[in-house]
Amino acid sequence: MTETVQTNASSDALAELLPPLTRNEAAVESARCLMCYDAPCTQACPTHIDIPKFIKKIATRNLRGSARTILESNLLGATCARVCPVQELCEGACVLGKEHKPIAIGRLQRHAMDHAYDNGLVFFQPARSTGKKVAVIGAGPAGLSCAGELAKRGHSVTLFEKRNLAGGLSTYGIIRLREPVEVALAEVGMLSKLGIKIETGKELGTSLDLAQLQKVYDAVFLSVGLGVTTTLGIPGEEHIVDGLEYIEQSKMDVNNLAIGRSVIVIGAGNTAIDCATIAKRLGADQVIMVYRRSEKEMTAYAHEYDFIKREGVRLLFLTKPVRVHLRNGVVHGLDCQRVSLGPPDASGRPSPQPVTGSEFLIPADQIVKATGQEKPRLASLLNLKTNKGFIQVDRNFETSLPGVYAGGDCIRAQGAASTVMAVQDGKLAAGAIHERLVANG
Amino acid sequence: MADLSITFAGIRSPNPFWLASAPPTNSGLQVNRAFEAGWGGAVWKTIGAPVLNVSNRYGAWHYGGLKMLAINNVELISDRPLEVNLREIREVKRNWPDRAVIVSAMVESKPEAWHDIIHRIQDTGADGIELNYGCPHGMSERGMGSAVGQVPEYCEQITRWVMEVAKIPVIVKLTPNISDIVMPARAAVAAGANAISLINTLNSIMGVDLDTLEISPNIGGKGGHGGYAGPAVKPIALNMLAALGRDAVVSGSRLPISGMGGISTWSDAAEFLLLGASSVQVCTAVMHYGFRIVEDLCDGLSNWMNEKGFAKISDVTGKSLHRVSDFNNFDLSFRAVARIDQQKCIRCNLCYVACTDTAHQCIDLIAKDGSVVQPYSYDIRASGKDEAIGSRPRVQVREEDCVGCRLCYNVCPVEDCIRMIEEPSGRAPITWKDISDAQREVTEDWEKMKQYREKMGIHIH
Numbered sequence A: 001m002t003e004t005v006q007t008n009a010s011s012d013a014l015a016e017l018l019p020p021l022t023r024n025e026a027a028v029e030s031a032r033c034l035m036c037y038d039a040p041c042t043q044a045c046p047t048h049i050d051i052p053k054f055i056k057k058i059a060t061r062n063l064r065g066s067a068r069t070i071l072e073s074n075l076l077g078a079t080c081a082r083v084c085p086v087q088e089l090c091e092g093a094c095v096l097g098k099e100h101k102p103i104a105i106g107r108l109q110r111h112a113m114d115h116a117y118d119n120g121l122v123f124f125q126p127a128r129s130t131g132k133k134v135a136v137i138g139a140g141p142a143g144l145s146c147a148g149e150l151a152k153r154g155h156s157v158t159l160f161e162k163r164n165l166a167g168g169l170s171t172y173g174i175i176r177l178r179e180p181v182e183v184a185l186a187e188v189g190m191l192s193k194l195g196i197k198i199e200t201g202k203e204l205g206t207s208l209d210l211a212q213l214q215k216v217y218d219a220v221f222l223s224v225g226l227g228v229t230t231t232l233g234i235p236g237e238e239h240i241v242d243g244l245e246y247i248e249q250s251k252m253d254v255n256n257l258a259i260g261r262s263v264i265v266i267g268a269g270n271t272a273i274d275c276a277t278i279a280k281r282l283g284a285d286q287v288i289m290v291y292r293r294s295e296k297e298m299t300a301y302a303h304e305y306d307f308i309k310r311e312g313v314r315l316l317f318l319t320k321p322v323r324v325h326l327r328n329g330v331v332h333g334l335d336c337q338r339v340s341l342g343p344p345d346a347s348g349r350p351s352p353q354p355v356t357g358s359e360f361l362i363p364a365d366q367i368v369k370a371t372g373q374e375k376p377r378l379a380s381l382l383n384l385k386t387n388k389g390f391i392q393v394d395r396n397f398e399t400s401l402p403g404v405y406a407g408g409d410c411i412r413a414q415g416a417a418s419t420v421m422a423v424q425d426g427k428l429a430a431g432a433i434h435e436r437l438v439a440n441g
Numbered sequence B: 001m002a003d004l005s006i007t008f009a010g011i012r013s014p015n016p017f018w019l020a021s022a023p024p025t026n027s028g029l030q031v032n033r034a035f036e037a038g039w040g041g042a043v044w045k046t047i048g049a050p051v052l053n054v055s056n057r058y059g060a061w062h063y064g065g066l067k068m069l070a071i072n073n074v075e076l077i078s079d080r081p082l083e084v085n086l087r088e089i090r091e092v093k094r095n096w097p098d099r100a101v102i103v104s105a106m107v108e109s110k111p112e113a114w115h116d117i118i119h120r121i122q123d124t125g126a127d128g129i130e131l132n133y134g135c136p137h138g139m140s141e142r143g144m145g146s147a148v149g150q151v152p153e154y155c156e157q158i159t160r161w162v163m164e165v166a167k168i169p170v171i172v173k174l175t176p177n178i179s180d181i182v183m184p185a186r187a188a189v190a191a192g193a194n195a196i197s198l199i200n201t202l203n204s205i206m207g208v209d210l211d212t213l214e215i216s217p218n219i220g221g222k223g224g225h226g227g228y229a230g231p232a233v234k235p236i237a238l239n240m241l242a243a244l245g246r247d248a249v250v251s252g253s254r255l256p257i258s259g260m261g262g263i264s265t266w267s268d269a270a271e272f273l274l275l276g277a278s279s280v281q282v283c284t285a286v287m288h289y290g291f292r293i294v295e296d297l298c299d300g301l302s303n304w305m306n307e308k309g310f311a312k313i314s315d316v317t318g319k320s321l322h323r324v325s326d327f328n329n330f331d332l333s334f335r336a337v338a339r340i341d342q343q344k345c346i347r348c349n350l351c352y353v354a355c356t357d358t359a360h361q362c363i364d365l366i367a368k369d370g371s372v373v374q375p376y377s378y379d380i381r382a383s384g385k386d387e388a389i390g391s392r393p394r395v396q397v398r399e400e401d402c403v404g405c406r407l408c409y410n411v412c413p414v415e416d417c418i419r420m421i422e423e424p425s426g427r428a429p430i431t432w433k434d435i436s437d438a439q440r441e442v443t444e445d446w447e448k449m450k451q452y453r454e455k456m457g458i459h460i461h
Helices: A023-032 A040-044 A051-059 A063-073 A077-083 A105-118 A141-152 A181-192 A210-216 A243-252 A270-281 A302-310 A419-439 B028-037 B082-095 B111-123 B152-165 B182-191 B231-246 B248-253 B266-274 B284-289 B291-308 B350-358 B385-390 B407-411 B432-438 B446-456
Strands: A133-137 A156-161 A197-200 A219-222 A262-266 A286-290 A314-316 A319-327 A330-344 A350-354 A360-363 A366-369 A404-406 B006-008 B011-013 B017-019 B041-048 B058-063 B066-073 B100-106 B128-132 B170-173 B195-198 B202-204 B226-229 B257-260 B279-282 B336-340 B363-366 B394-397 B418-422
Touching: A023 A051, A023 A105, A040 A051, A040 B385, A051 A063, A051 A105, A063 A077, A063 A105, A077 A105, A077 A181, A077 A419, A105 A181, A133 A141, A133 A210, A141 A156, A141 A181, A141 A219, A141 A419, A210 A219, A219 A419, A243 A270, A243 A366, A262 A270, A262 A330, A270 A286, A270 A302, A270 A366, A330 A366, A404 A419, B011 B100, B017 B291, B028 B041, B028 B082, B028 B291, B041 B082, B041 B111, B041 B128, B066 B231, B066 B284, B082 B100, B082 B111, B100 B111, B111 B128, B111 B152, B128 B152, B152 B170, B152 B182, B170 B182, B182 B195, B182 B231, B182 B248, B195 B231, B226 B231, B231 B248, B231 B257, B231 B266, B257 B266, B266 B279, B266 B291, B279 B284, B284 B291, B336 B394, B336 B407, B350 B363, B350 B407, B407 B418
Parallel strands: A133 A156, A133 A219, A156 A197, A219 A404, A262 A286, A262 A366, A286 A314, B017 B041, B017 B279, B041 B100, B100 B128, B128 B170, B170 B195, B195 B257, B257 B279
Antiparallel strands: A319 A330, A330 A350, A330 A360, B006 B011, B058 B066, B066 B226, B202 B226, B336 B418, B363 B394
């Protein structure tokens, strides 16, 4: 473990970034919505929430109806209201965006969702039991969405989760500043009221066996997410902190999270930005993000990039880590190398080419890596066909094993992995599973 | 530079903007502040019979995030002692000799009561008197206000009593709570009044509280009709104003008219002038924003007059009256069609749904490849802003089917995006009156109408 300095930054430093809209703010903002017909925001939303409908219900002070409208399309409306990259989705498509400001759809959605959760409103009852049983593996957004939609249709659903808490990345992997743990857990609570049995501490491949599950359950849905953070393959890597663990500890046990004075984050995706945010907000004097490609290729959303620059984090592009620089066994910095961009690599982006003789040291006492997660290991374990390393599914989200479905990040061979895409996968897969189970009588 | 000054029934005012008789003119302090802000005149809040007021006296109607599109009130005439009002009127007039100070009055329907109040008002040095025949609440229950205004004979009788002793100009203020506004106006003319003003407030109930089921505003568990005013009543006021201008008796009398009812901006005021007003009165807009708005009222009106080449207010007065007509006289061959400016269109589809659901089904959604597509026909597995914006069809009017109803024009949120284009219909101008006079059977028999349409080439969509 890297020796680091415990800082005494305020525990509020990671409090939810955006305050809830006041009733008056929500009234003014909702009145601004033009109520487009066949609205582009709704089309842009992966779960196709009827956005003008829920916003007008806020304007008419029908908050219960507003919340129901959201949840009918997206059972994880409270999480999505907070973590969705709305600039790329609904708000990015708002017709007012060109000449005015787009409607603050995400914050309005949160307003309606907060009303529902603050008042303990119940919207859905399970349909009459079909007698069919479905196992859902992994209680992240895809699994929760699928389980909820199946339970609504009267199927008996058991949700298996390897961690202690359900919620997946919403619970463990999204920085508190965007989504507090309580929000994710409240959603889990709402879904469990539909009669979903949640069994935590159960992992496929160790405590669960797919063949056994298939004997007991009429269908299985895999929503296992991705693997661990990829390996850099550089000397001293064991001294590097795993970015996902860094975020997890900032949510679960922030008081024991060690923050360096001078922190390097390797990577330039959204997880890397979250890691840099944690370091900066919890007291690091200097935070530098190191990325081997250029600004153009970084995978973080533009608004996240803007955010991190405003946080005072420096970004070093075209910089490749070579080795962890140790002094007396303690992290002293990161030896890096300049790179130039060559012909496209497997990802289609220009490949980084090291520039000889360009090595230099970036001093640091803590190094965090957030360079993406490995492909789901389960695919090979279960002998599932894959696509670019992700579990391959057909249009009905069925894998190469009949009766075994999959969705969420573990199938995301194309497009950006996101919570809302996972929710839609779960919803569509539930529809397909339902069709199958009902068709089979 | 346009000259905004007016002489209204002999009353001089540096501009045509007067505060209406209402809460803003309740005291000398307020009228002083208003004159400092630049108001040309003020009609003092009605003085006369003794009254007491209640709390929660103003209600309001808000819509779509906009506040006070209308206000209603159950405030009565001035509840301050008559002597105090008269003293302050005298002081204000002495301090502001160039401004129009008009006093609104309402007393019991007895000649001696009216004679007495007119004498007292004239003693203050005020420039004119306005007779309040309009107050629709409280005073009407005591036989005053709109109880007078709704009966032309009463209007005439009381105005005659007033004119017996009046030495300064008398303006009769009309209530809109009547089936034909022309009747009380003719009564005022017959009684020899010097001017007319309109409209007073409309009867209204603002709403019901959905928590308590009480009437809103709630006055100790009860509520009721109050006088309705503000931007929402402007079209009603304009119609009544124009009705007076089109009446031979009223317009023939050449009595000047002070117009009011929902005037908030200089352009509202200009419309009142164009339909026959010589001065305008404002209340709700100042109750919303304060006296300061008079600056833009004057500035905006002056700029518009300069652009249009109007030198003085009287050049504007009544300029559009001749264009007010009846359906009978409209040209049935006049044709306009909606055209959407694709550059300005933001693709909200509000015109599409309005036309498709509630009008004449002549707007299409056109995909990139030129084909007509149905709404909600996108792939539910696709998402993202680029997909949503990139695949969004454009809206286009099928002009051959457009009846020119103008609904799309009205719902479009973008300025100048939808225009109504005049298109030649290919038919000679003809009015319903022409048809009724020459071919009455066409107006009475659907079969004849069918033949007429076929002959004229009129296609009903």
